[in-house]
Amino acid sequence: MLEDYAKHLAARHLTPQTITNTLRQLRAFMQWRNDDDWRNVTLQDLTGWHDWLLKQALAPNTRCCKVWAVKRFLGWLHQRRHILTNPAAKLPPLHKTKPLPRGILTPWQLNTLVNAPVPSSAEGIRDRAIFELLYSSGLRSGELCKLTLYDLDRPKRLVTITQGKGRKDRLVPVGHIALEWLTRYLTESRPALVAQAKPGPAATLLFLTKSGLPFTPAKLLHLVRSYAATHHLPASTTTHSLRHACAPSERRAATEAPAFEFTNWRPRKQKKPRVTRKKGKPRKRAPKKNPPESSSS
DSSP states (O other): OHHHHHHHHHHHHOHHHHHHHHHHHHHHHHHTTTOOOOGGHHHHHHHHHHHHHHHSSOOHHHHHHHHHHHHHHHHHHHHTSSSSSSSGGGGGOOOOOOOOOSHHHHHHHHHHTTOOOTTSSSSHHHHHHHHHHHHOOOOOOHHTTTTTTEEEEEETTTTEEOOOGGOEEEEEEEEEHHHHHHHHHIIHHHHHHHHSSSSGGGGBBBBOOSSSSOOOOOHHHHHHHHHHHHOOOOOOOOOHHHHHHHTHHHHHHSSSSOOOOOOSHHHHHHHHOOOOTTHHHHSOOOOOOOOOOOOOO
């Protein structure tokens, strides 16, 4: 039954890590109940599971995710007619806390981080291009690591994100400053890095390490934190700090917008306001004019 549910989650384009965590939470619930028959689950079991989780040293969001995993699975069982009633239907709603995002940098700290790489080496130019692209387009670390040479459209200043979060594709604009550093990286820096790469699909990736290997989110995080530590920036600085800074970026607002031509367009005529008369007052009519009398001859 759990195997069928795993296929259902995979069909919803959830990541393998999410599916693994969900199945682990379901098995933990059944182990706590000491019963493998989901038809015997009651509302008291769910509330007892929640009360037991309250006694554990868990974050509120982690506790809610564990209860939600069981609730969604029971709903799926009821939809597939594996159980007659859904005991989680009357479970009180759980709300996750929404803490403030971490790693928010001030404008001075942000400029310090972006300008930290020294463009005197192939790695320095590459790092500056990475920081500018993260700052300009707000990419996630995993999305940047999977970029290939064919995903960057420099004439149109666009980046194609394939299989991003939720396995969705999208187009992301690139600022003119980031595009300048990407162009410099492709012409001056990347040829030296790709010379160290082994033949294969990894050689077509946009960003490569010093050894010609693909970047990973962990390596990218280590790169950002190393620059942050060198320039005495907060320890909470991550790649997501540049993504957060993308929205209020002044340089994104200063980018050129494409010009649109409007053809066969006419302004809409303004309608005259309709005069409504008050009720109870009869409308005044103009007196009728008598026709002129005809003179008899």
